[in-house]
Amino acid sequence: MSDREDFLVWVESEFVRAERAMFDGDDGPRRAIWARTEPVSVLGAWRNAASRAELVEAFEVLASSFSDCTDYSFDLISFDVAGDMAYTVGYERVSASIDGEPRTITLRATQVYRREADGWRVVHRHADTVG
Incomplete structure (x- = not known):
């Protein structure tokens, strides 16, 4: 399997499972797919973070706002892998309760x-709402 195929399998399985869990109120799987070493950052639709500690706090606060996720899909628009780095661009479509x-x-x-010893890990996220 090529690096691109391997990465895409990870995105379509672990990443999607973690995001769906987040929108169902469980931030544990999302924290697990994020890098544990700096630098990490989020420029989010609701919260920003510029360190691992801020990231964990932001995910806990966000998870407490979400529940009852009935649908989650990630429509991948573009992605690439270059050595131990990769990126994705896409739309997350979510049906869940917010507050x-x-x-x-x-x-x-x-x-x-970033590809680490134990697999792919997220190091940066930028998300905003559409419309």
């Missing part, structure tokens, strides 16, 4: 990944 109110949202998400 107890059922909503459907679409996020534009760009992420950067």
